[in-house]
Amino acid sequence: MTAYGSECFTMNEVNRLKVIQRVHDHTLLQREAARLLEQVQRVLRRYREHGAASVVSVRREHPGNNRIPDDLRCAALHLNRQPCLVSGSRAEVLPD
Numbered sequence: 001m002t003a004y005g006s007e008c009f010t011m012n013e014v015n016r017l018k019v020i021q022r023v024h025d026h027t028l029l030q031r032e033a034a035r036l037l038e039q040v041q042r043v044l045r046r047y048r049e050h051g052a053a054s055v056v057s058v059r060r061e062h063p064g065n066n067r068i069p070d071d072l073r074c075a076a077l078h079l080n081r082q083p084c085l086v087s088g089s090r091a092e093v094l095p096d
Contacts, residue, residue, distance in 0.1 A: 009056060017055045020047045 009017065019036050020043055022028035033040045046054035068076075 013055050013057070016043065017047075017052055020044055020055060024048065 016037055019028065019033050020040075023030055023033045023040065023044055024047060030040050030044070037043065043055065
């Protein structure tokens, strides 16, 4: 495990690494790489400092910003699994 996560790469990260390596080796201009990737200078700087592992997304191990907390999700699923009786425009939970 490195500072940038695991060393397993997705196909997008492998493609990004190939482009960054070509820019680093001066076989591809940054301007041309910018057509293929976003934020070429930032990724290239990290690549030069930390190597290939820096191409892996740093957000990989973090939960998403819009993720519902586990306790709220479990409570909602529990309510959803209870049988209910629909009368009119409201639903009432049947007692067990």
